[in-house]
Amino acid sequence: MTAAVEHQSSAPSTEGLVVLKGVNKYFGAMHALKDINLSIKRGEVVVVIGPSGSGKSTLCRTINRLETISDGEILIDGQQLPQEGKALAGLRAEVGMVFQSFNLFAHKTILENVTLGPIKVRKQKKEEAEKHAMELLERVGVAAQAQKYPAQLSGGQQQRVAIARALAMEPKVMLFDEPTSALDPEMIKEVLDVMVDLAKQGMTMVVVTHEMGFARTAGDRVIFMADGAIVEENSPEEFFTNPQSDRAKDFLGKIL
Numbered sequence: 156m157t158a159a160v161e162h163q164s165s166a167p168s169t170e171g172l173v174v175l176k177g178v179n180k181y182f183g184a185m186h187a188l189k190d191i192n193l194s195i196k197r198g199e200v201v202v203v204i205g206p207s208g209s210g211k212s213t214l215c216r217t218i219n220r221l222e223t224i225s226d227g228e229i230l231i232d233g234q235q236l237p238q239e240g241k242a243l244a245g246l247r248a249e250v251g252m253v254f255q256s257f258n259l260f261a262h263k264t265i266l267e268n269v270t271l272g273p274i275k276v277r278k279q280k281k282e283e284a285e286k287h288a289m290e291l292l293e294r295v296g297v298a299a300q301a302q303k304y305p306a307q308l309s310g311g312q313q314q315r316v317a318i319a320r321a322l323a324m325e326p327k328v329m330l331f332d333e334p335t336s337a338l339d340p341e342m343i344k345e346v347l348d349v350m351v352d353l354a355k356q357g358m359t360m361v362v363v364t365h366e367m368g369f370a371r372t373a374g375d376r377v378i379f380m381a382d383g384a385i386v387e388e389n390s391p392e393e394f395f396t397n398p399q400s401d402r403a404k405d406f407l408g409k410i411l
């Protein structure tokens with residue numbers, strides 16, 4: 156099922172929505188990202204695959220500046236990400252992120268978790284933020300839980316709230332870093348279904364996952380990383396059935 160999802164391009168620009176040019180990242184002597192060049196089109200779903208320690212999380216974290224980069228540049232919708240300050244908070248809001256651990260605020264209700272960012276960063280009125288939040292909670296199937304606290308929800312429900320919370324900021328791109336790897340097996344599908352839905356609606360997404368079903372259903376492109384570099388890039392179908400590099404063959408042999 157190659158390219159099953161056709162994305163609508165709403166932008167006249169042919170330049171990528173997320174562009175990385177010659178990005179390098181060091182942690183001390185550790186060269187975590189090696190000359191990453193990547194252009195992600197509006198509406199494109201890029202699946203990032205690779206062994207543990209290959210730099211997948213670091214790639215996501217540099218895209219929304221949770222990590223600074225050592226050199227190179229990162230453009231979001233043509234704008235260079237500032238290193239710090241107010242401009243960074245504003246631009247970071249355009250990049251939604253969902254982590255492996257659910258990261259919800261434990262002492263806030265589900266509804267408050269979703270409205271906090273829009274009220275604080277986007278300066279929305281409470282009523283407006285709540286209305287939008289309820290629509291999003293409805294969309295991810297947890298509206299009935301709005302007044303509960305995170306600990307009262309299952310892992311799958313919490314992860315769907317995390318997705319709603321990121322969407323509430325109306326990001327231009329959504330990053331998912333192994334969003335289902337901390338979930339019990341029976342909850343993986345409910346989260347992946349929400350992500351497939353988002354992809355179908357044209358959201359630009361970078362998804363670190365080894366879920367081949369998701370990659371094949373929703374992915375436009377697979378990027379295989381090893382040792383901080385992009386080693387291979389292909390359509391999901393080609394990547395899974397006909398990996399080119401020894402690293403990819405070896406890795407797929409272990410996970411499939």
Ligand code: ADP
Nearest residue numbers: 182185187205206207208209210211212213214
């Ligand atoms: P992946 O997500 O593919 O498992 P990571 O991006 O987490 O890989 O890590 C890539 C490499 O960078 C690893 O060797 C890891 O130990 C190292 N690394 C990641 N974050 C830090 C950090 N904050 N300080 C030092 N080294 C780090």
Ligand code: MG
Nearest residue numbers: 211212213332
């Ligand atoms: Mg990781």
